[in-house]
Structure formats: structure tokens, C-alpha cells
Amino acid sequence: MPTDPDGIGGLATETVSYGKHRHQQMDVWWTPDGVKRPAVFLIHGGWWSSGDKKYMTEITRSYADRGYTVFNINYRLSTEAAWPAQRVDALDAIATAKRHADRWAFDASNFVVAGFSAGGHIAAAVGTYGNGLPGLKGVVGLSPIISPLRAYTDGATAADPNARRLRTASILLAGGCAPKGKCSRVWASMEVAWHASAKDAPMLTVHSEDEFVPPSQSAVLKEMLAKARVPVTVVTVPGAAHASALYREVSVTERVQEWISERIG
Known part of the structure; x- marks a missing residue:
């Protein structure tokens, strides 16, 4: 049953399953006043192999407080299923939300998807899947891994241990094999920019100048979607903060919230 989290007047929340796997769940926060509202879908990071929606609770609450219906998604990890399972799960979560839009006061024609790090990759992959997803008005990525292939290449010679770890994480996401031979197709599927099309949603990506997921990750996306x-708006800020830590910088939070408001109100 829906509950009023922590006694917050006017908000309801519940956790629902959109599939049979234990990670195919999402937390839904909404205002049960009968008014359909635009929605924000949130996708956590964690190298595709870890992380959990519980770490996104504070951000989820902040968007619910701003009047949005919010869907905070878990998905099958790369230790449990290879790509494209993660994109499939995000799309299934969105489809489930649309089927039950009335229950959650959700305007299914007006939503954005926001992801953090590996979750930013999944969000951007949703944004370039097919020739536009009905109702999707924007995609936000905080330190998004737009190109696992570039992460694989850069990680081979990187001094940063996180960049080397990202290379290993990308291999695991692809099912444990390098981007050649029989695995070339799955690596191609993982490349967000290669699937750009005219009806894709606008995107906003934010990177720190010196983090291990560099702004150059988003440069090719901007180029391909421009065609x-x-x-695509690529924002670069000083420092090395990554994903959630980057988002919590006040200037970044305000920039993202403003961009989302411009897309969906």
C-alpha cells in the first residue's frame, strides 16, 4: 500500500516490480491529488555491476518535493545479465509506469530520464533507442559513460585506477569479452552515439574537468546527435567530482533542475 514517507504531507510512495528478477523494481513517489504530473525517472550508477536505488532516495525526494512524479529504478546488474538487459529494464520500467499512469498521477506524455555514471549510459541509451521514445522530452547524464568502447581503449593505458576499472567494467557489461569478433555486435549496441536519430530527445550531460569519465565522452554524442x-548541451565544471557528488554541487543541481523544468515544466 502507498505510504506517506517520513510523515511528509501530501506525498505517497511505494515499491513495485516491473519484472520477475529481484532487481527489476522501482520506488514511485507521487502526489495523490488526482492531478497528472510530469515525471522524472532516475537511474543509479555503480559500474553497471553494483549500486542500488536506495542511494538515490535523497535525490528522488527532492524531485517529488518539486511536484514531479518520480520513478527511482533498479535494474539487473552486469554480474547478473549482460547488455542490453540494463536498457531493456529501463524501457520496461517506463512501460510499466505508463500502464499505471493514473495510479501514480503520471502524465505519460511528459517525462525525462536522468542517470548517474553507468546509469547515465543507460539513460542515454534509452534516449537513442529506436527513433524517439513517445513522451520522453529529455535525458540528463551526470558523468555519463557515453562510450564504453572509448572507456575500454582509454583504460588500457590510463594511470587513473578508476579509468582502468571502467575498462574492466565495460568488458563485464559486454558479457566478458573484448570488442572484436563475436562480441563486436554487443559493443556496437552499447555505443549510445551510434544510434542517434532525428526524433531522439534532447540531452544534457555534465562532467568535471578532471574526472575519470571525461567531457570527451559526451563530445561524440553531441556531434552525432547534431547531425x-x-x-545536446555538454556542461563542464572544475574539479574531479563524479556522478552524485558532482550533482550535489549547488551550481550543477540548479542547472539540471532548470533544464528539466524547461523540458517538462
Whole structure:
């Protein structure tokens, strides 16, 4: 049954399953006043192999407090299923939300997807899946891994241990094999920019200048989507903060919230 979390007046929340696997769940926060509202879908990071929606609770609450219906998604990890399981799960979670839009006061024609690090990759992959997803008005990535292939290449010679770890994580996401031979197809599927099309949603990506997921990750996405006449805004800020830590910088939080408001109100 829906509950009023922590006694917050006017908000309800529940955890629902959108599939049979234990990680195919999402937390839903909404205002049960009968008014359909735009939604924010949140996707956590964690190298595709770890992390959990519980670490996104504070951010989930902040968007619910701003009047959005919020879906905070878990998905099958790369230790449990190889790509494209993670994109499939995000799409299934969105489809489930649409089927039950009335229950959660959700305007299914008006939503954005926001992801952090590996979750940013999943969010961006949703954004370039097919030729546009109905109702999707924008995608936000905080330190998004736009190109696992570039992460694989860069990680081979990187001094940063996180960059080397990202290379290993990308291999695991692909099912444990390098981007050649029989695995070339799955690696191609993982490359967000290679699937750009004219009806894709606009995107906003944010990187720190010196983090291990560099702004250059988003440069190719901006180039490819520009060819399809889809706007991409790449924001770079000083420092090395990554994903959630980057988002919590006040200027970044405000920039993301403003961008989302411009897309869906």
C-alpha cells in the first residue's frame, strides 16, 4: 500500500516490480491529488555491476518535493545479465509506469530520464533507442559513460585506477569479452552515439574537468546527435567530482533542475 514517507504531507510512495528478477523494481513517489504530473525517472550508477536505488532516495525526494512524479529504478546488474538487459529494464520500467499512469498521477506524455555514471549510459541509451521514445522530452547524464568502447581503449593505458576499472567494467557489461569478433555486435549496441536519430530527445550531460569519465565522452554524442538535429548541451565544471557528488554541487543541481523544468515544466 502507498505510504506517506517520513510523515511528509501530501506525498505517497511505494515499491513495485516491473519484472520477475529481484532487481527489476522501482520506488514511485507521487502526489495523490488526482492531478497528472510530469515525471522524472532516475537511474543509479555503480559500474553497471553494483549500486542500488536506495542511494538515490535523497535525490528522488527532492524531485517529488518539486511536484514531479518520480520513478527511482533498479535494474539487473552486469554480474547478473549482460547488455542490453540494463536498457531493456529501463524501457520496461517506463512501460510499466505508463500502464499505471493514473495510479501514480503520471502524465505519460511528459517525462525525462536522468542517470548517474553507468546509469547515465543507460539513460542515454534509452534516449537513442529506436527513433524517439513517445513522451520522453529529455535525458540528463551526470558523468555519463557515453562510450564504453572509448572507456575500454582509454583504460588500457590510463594511470587513473578508476579509468582502468571502467575498462574492466565495460568488458563485464559486454558479457566478458573484448570488442572484436563475436562480441563486436554487443559493443556496437552499447555505443549510445551510434544510434542517434532525428526524433531522439534532447540531452544534457555534465562532467568535471578532471574526472575519470571525461567531457570527451559526451563530445561524440553531441556531434552525432547534431547531425540528426537533436540538441545536446555538454556542461563542464572544475574539479574531479563524479556522478552524485558532482550533482550535489549547488551550481550543477540548479542547472539540471532548470533544464528539466524547461523540458517538462
